[in-house]
Amino acid sequence: xxxxxxxxxxxxxxxxxxxxxxxxxxxxxxxxxxxxxxxxxxxxxxxxxxxxxxxxxxxxxxxxxxxxxxxxxxxxxxxxxxxxxxxxxxxxxxxxxxxxxxxxxxxxxxxxxxxxxxxxxxxxxxxxxxxxxxxxxxxxxxxxxxxxxxxxxxxxxxxxxxxxxxxxxxxxxxxxxxxxxxxxxxxxxxxxxxxxxxxxxxxxxxxxxxxxxxxxxxxxxxxxxxxxxxxxxxxxxxxxxxxxxxxxxxxxxxxxxxxxxxxxxxxxxxxxxxxxxxxxxxxxxxxxxxxxxxxxxxxxxxxxxxxxxxxxxxxxxxxxxxxxxxxxxxxxxxxxxxxxxxxx
Amino acid sequence: xxxxxxxxxxxxxxxxxxxxxxxxxxxxxxxxxxxxxxxxxxxxxxxxxxxxxxxxxxxxxxxxxxxxxxxxxxxxxxxxxxxxxxxxxxxxxxxxxxxxxxxxxxxxxxxxxxxxxxxxxxxxxxxxxxxxxxxxxxxxxxxxxxxxxxxxxxxxxxxxxxxxxxxxxxxxxxxxxxxxxxxxxxxxxxxxxxxxxxxxxxxxxxxxxxxxxxxxxxxxxxxxxxxxxxxxxxxxxxxxxxxxxxxxxxxxxxxxxxxxxxxxxxxxxxxxxxxxxxxxxxxxxxxxxxxxxxxxxxxxxxxxxxxxxxxxxxxxxxxxxxxxxxxxxxxxxxxxxxxxxxxx
Numbered sequence: 085x086x087x088x089x090x091x092x093x094x095x096x097x098x099x100x101x102x103x104x105x106x107x108x109x110x111x112x113x114x115x116x117x118x119x120x121x122x123x124x125x126x127x128x129x130x131x132x133x134x135x136x137x138x139x140x141x142x143x144x145x146x147x148x149x150x151x152x153x154x155x156x157x158x159x160x161x162x163x164x165x166x167x168x169x170x171x172x173x174x175x176x177x178x179x180x181x182x183x184x185x186x187x188x189x190x191x192x193x194x195x196x197x198x199x200x201x202x203x204x205x206x207x208x209x210x211x212x213x214x215x216x217x218x219x220x221x222x223x224x225x226x227x228x229x230x231x232x233x234x235x236x237x238x239x240x241x242x243x244x245x246x247x248x249x250x251x252x253x254x255x256x257x258x259x260x261x262x263x264x265x266x267x268x269x270x271x272x273x274x275x276x277x278x279x280x281x282x283x284x285x286x287x288x289x290x291x292x293x294x295x296x297x298x299x300x301x302x303x304x305x306x307x308x309x310x311x312x313x314x315x316x317x318x319x320x321x322x323x324x325x326x327x328x329x330x331x332x333x334x335x336x337x338x339x340x341x342x343x344x345x346x347x348x349x350x351x352x353x354x355x356x357x358x359x360x361x362x363x364x365x366x367x368x369x370x371x372x373x374x375x376x377x378x379x380x381x382x383x384x385x386x387x388x389x390x391x392x393x394x395x396x397x398x399x400x401x402x403x404x405x406x407x408x409x410x411x412x413x414x415x416x417x418x419x420x421x422x423x424x425x426x427x428x
Numbered sequence: 429x430x431x432x433x434x435x436x437x438x439x440x441x442x443x444x445x446x447x448x449x450x451x452x453x454x455x456x457x458x459x460x461x462x463x464x465x466x467x468x469x470x471x472x473x474x475x476x477x478x479x480x481x482x483x484x485x486x487x488x489x490x491x492x493x494x495x496x497x498x499x500x501x502x503x504x505x506x507x508x509x510x511x512x513x514x515x516x517x518x519x520x521x522x523x524x525x526x527x528x529x530x531x532x533x534x535x536x537x538x539x540x541x542x543x544x545x546x547x548x549x550x551x552x553x554x555x556x557x558x559x560x561x562x563x564x565x566x567x568x569x570x571x572x573x574x575x576x577x578x579x580x581x582x583x584x585x586x587x588x589x590x591x592x593x594x595x596x597x598x599x600x601x602x603x604x605x606x607x608x609x610x611x612x613x614x615x616x617x618x619x620x621x622x623x624x625x626x627x628x629x630x631x632x633x634x635x636x637x638x639x640x641x642x643x644x645x646x647x648x649x650x651x652x653x654x655x656x657x658x659x660x661x662x663x664x665x666x667x668x669x670x671x672x673x674x675x676x677x678x679x680x681x682x683x684x685x686x687x688x689x690x691x692x693x694x695x696x697x698x699x700x701x702x703x704x705x706x707x708x709x710x711x712x713x714x715x716x717x718x719x720x721x722x723x724x725x726x727x728x729x730x731x732x733x734x735x736x737x738x739x740x741x742x743x744x745x746x747x748x749x750x751x752x753x754x755x756x757x758x759x760x761x762x763x764x765x766x767x768x769x770x771x772x
Contacts, residue, residue, distance in 0.1 A: 097537060097539060098536065098537050098538060099533070099534055099535060099537075099538060099566055100534060100566070103532070103564070104532065104564055104566025104567070105566075110564065117538060118562065118564065121548065122528070122545065122549040122559045133527075133560035133561035134560070135525055135582060136524055136560065137524065138524070141582075143525060143527055143580075145528070145529045145561055146529065146563045147529040147563055147576075149567050149572075180479060180481065180482070181480055183489035185578050185580075186462075187493060187531070188447070188448065190443055191442050192442065192443045193441060194442060195441060198465060201461060201462055201465035202465040204465065204466070205465040205466040208466070209467060215466045216478070216479070216480065217476060217477035217487055217489055218462065219489050219490045220447070220448055220454065220458070221448045221492075222444070222447050222448025222449070222769070223445075223448070223493050223769070226570065227493075227495075227572070227573035227770075228571070228573065229571035229572065232491075232572075232576070234489065234491055234578040236527050236578075238479060238485075238487060425567070426565075426567060426568075426571075
């Protein structure tokens, strides 16, 4: 029997850190390698997929590799619960159940593992979502970095909500439920010991109740997206691409907390590309903008919700622009993807 | 803000390789740490869980960390598809959809990644199960060993099949669908370059069609289990424990291929504890034993199905015994779990 073990043809064809960062490199890897192999359709890549034959149910999966495991405002356990709940919520779904799968490095202390699992259990309980099944693998020292956590979730769609990244329309209003940049800068500051960790904390939290508050607006809610890897810049670019519209946002309207701005200055980062774990972007029909804003602000996790921009009536398909404080325009590119590894 | 980062209290409280091997250490880790943290019930641990409020649907998750990535008879991609399909099948379910989540080490060749993904896609297609959603994370060199793959599956239960590890009954007949030990010895031989890899191949394959062939027998099919980590010994011990029965198997009836026996001799392994990825154990009511055997043998993946034992009418709860070729009895213990790391 021969062993079908391939050898690389080109020295430069190797996976790069940026392939996992949620930007252009990730999109390329998916488009050129993963999706063709899976014979997947060419539709928009959503945060969660509809279950075949069960259009009321959605499924979403995420593997969490954040480093360090514990950071101000959360840890890999609570993050894994919130992240998957939020991916379900972005398809207009209420979470029904989660699975949890662990890959543990030999030698991790049981105290730390217990702390992660208790945080995970508490996050699930507070969100009202049961963990119904799981798996645990252990690999030798050096074969993994401490602990990786996969969560997969099943959700049931709200009857009237049918958001999709492909449904943005000209004149839609773009809403943002809270300030940006907290999660990414917090994890990076903690990992690199930059000292910001005393001022900021991750915004990691579940958004399913916030999405439920939008449910009465039904199909006027065109797009929901949580700007995680690649930040607001990646989320808006994906929506503009999948909906074939042009999006313009106002720099002055995007809430960037002062410690985030300071950290980004020091690190040479644009807050627009920094990962968030507790806010969402909504594209809604113009007449639904005010009720949607009121609905978001009615919940604690949406109390800082603001209008940040609009879909241009006839701009170039796929383009995202920022109107700066002085009235100039600049293109908001899809981030390439190398900036912030292991943020989630 | 203080950082809730725990420090271990006891020097000896660390995760061991054996905690992930599917034996007693795994059970201890689950019982003492994972399940209490998740506030999970004390019911039997099944291969797949029922979805709350949707008793016709089951969900199962598995992270695959097999090393090497490619081995005779399969690779991490096909294994990840078969493994999760089989876990669903053991709850009497037909797979509806899979999610796939990758953790890739920086520097893995795209050629190898493509080969894994193509194998995964082919396995899913041959099984008739769509991959509907996924996730890709990349971690730095040394933070993972090449590639880990999580698959989570949703399945729909056959109307009449309701197997559970807790449903074995006195006088049940124990059936085995094929020879044991092939997967574990193949992976180990390949990894350690032992030279057996020319004689044997993994039995990795999907068992959902085999289970479907049992569906007409309905509730006479009490238990289905695929003896993966921990092998037949772990599977039978779990069933005996969860059903509170005594199980006896005949050594002469358990099919062990000659190359598996040779490899186990050399490695000092008991074939009963070696992982399988393409056979199942069925506990069926006595009157259903012959039709069940005929149904299993009607499919290529069950053509070597045999009767290997029975549930004793009144043996001690939780005990598994082997009747040897000379008529003696020996206890088949739950394996401790340190023998075969990273087999799946």
